[in-house]
Amino acid sequence: MSESIGDRIAIYRKRRGMSQAQLAGLVGRSESWLSQIERGVRSVDKLSTLVDMAKLLGVDVETLSGRPWRFAPNGGTHMASVEAIRNALTGYHHLIGTQAPMWPLAQLRTAVVEAHTTYQAAEYDKAGRLIPELLAVVDAYDDRSPDVQIVRTSAYIVAAKLLRKVGEIDLAWITADRAATAALDSGSDAARAHATYQVVGALLRSQRTDEAERIAITSAERLMSLVGPEDPELVSLTGSLWLLSSIIAARRADRRDVTERLTNAEQLAGMLPGDGNYAWTGFGPTNVAIHRTTTAAEMGDPHEVLRHASFVDTNAMPEGLKSRRAQLHFDLAWAQVQRRHDPEAVLHLLEIEHVAPESLRYNVLLHEMIRELLKRERRNRTPALRQIAMRAGVLK
Known part of the structure; x- marks a missing residue:
């Protein structure tokens, strides 16, 4: 069996001539906490803490995690379709004038729905097989009408989600950026909010946390003046940005911001008739409750995770x-x-x-x-x- 993260932290800490007390203090933790990590009694409870320790020890995160950094924080196994997705994104048929596939808009919409549905069902390999052709088609569209741009935005978004999931950060950046461009061209507040979420996610995966938080909060605050029960899609997208920003606050161990942002999301969830999946967000009261457990885990509090989880009924979700x-x-x-x-x-x-x-x-x-x-x-x-x-x- 390979060494654990704790073993590797101990090795590189000693090579740097640092005591447990010194390293623990620099990441805002106790000496006993680090001792437990190195002995395998507990795990590193936040990815951000692992990133900080890697910087202090002068090594890459992949050196401590034992995995290629392109797979962190969510991916662990290389997906076979990644190269096909990369080739689709870098084909640039519209720039060099080569023939690219073209579908009627109705067919493209159906394909985008299938890709999102497959992704949310956690059928990641199947989604990966669908996305290359989908991207080739949306890149080939030269129709700049709002309807087309909204569909293009949604296609790039599902690609960005999958690529982040398997840790392909550079490709996730490309697709998130293309989603943002299409969203702005569409003139739709909902499409813009949807793309913003993906941009924030890409920033987080690249450890650009301050920028991610600024964009998420600025966007969510702007949208708060626009939302209402008559537009459940925009409500859900705004609520999702608050949920994502609560995770960012949890990584800073800022309980006050976590509570405030989850409260904002909860108020928005109250505008909906119940748990839904508007704009592929899965947003609703149950998703807010799940984020309470996740933020507790991000802050390293297992007892709070268990307490919040006792109130969650996932059967209420779609x-x-x-x-x-x-x-x-x-x-x-x-x-x-x-x-x-x-x-x-x-x-x-x-x-x-x-x-x-x-x-x-x-x-x-x-x-x-x-x-x-x-x-x-x-x-x-x-x-x-x-x-x-x-x-x-x-x-x-």
Whole structure:
């Protein structure tokens, strides 16, 4: 079995001649916390903390994580269709005058809907196979009408989501930027908000957190004066920006901002008739509740994760939102790992696999969680762990 993140932190800390107290203090944590990390008693509870430690130790994040940085923070396994997506994005048929496929707008809309639906069902490999041709088609459209630009925006957005999921940050940037251009051309506030979310997500994946937060908050505040119950799509997009900004605040461990932003999202969710999936956001009361567990996990508080999770009923969400359901079990698995309740953690890993099997393969933080469980494994307590690790690609 490969070394854990804790092992690697200890090795590079010692090479730098730093004590546990020094390194822990520089990342705002206690010496006992770092000691537990290095001994495998607990895991690094925030990606931002791992990034800070890598900088202080003078190494790349991939050196500490043991995974190529292009796969972090969500991707863990290379997706076969990535090169086809890259080729579609860099074909530039419209610039060099070569023949590109053309579909009627109705066909293009249908294809975009299928790609979004497949992505939200956590069928990432299938979505990856759909996207290259979809991108080639939208790039070839020279119709600048608002209707076409809205469809183009949505096509680039689903590509950006998938590429972020599998850690292809450079390609996610390209698609998010193209979504933003198309959205501005459309003149639609909803399309602009939708593209903004993807730009913020790309900034976060590139560790440009301050810029991401500024754009998310500025956009959300601007939209607050425009939203109303008569426009559930814009309500959902605005609420989603508040949810994303709450995650950013949690990474700064700013409980006040987390609470304020989740409250804003909750108020917007109250304008909707219930849980929905307007503009492919999955936004609604249940998604807000799931973000309460996720922000608690980002702030390293397993007991708060468990408390908030007890109020979540994922059955209230639209059936196709499998990745959202999986997120709740990811947070719960993390909380149980921190509490050293390993059998319960494994049960949540099994639930992730049941709800969204491909999530088990494309999440490097989940892989690290599995490695931590393996390091202290007692097979009579967690008999399913090794099979999960093999299916996730952590063990061969």
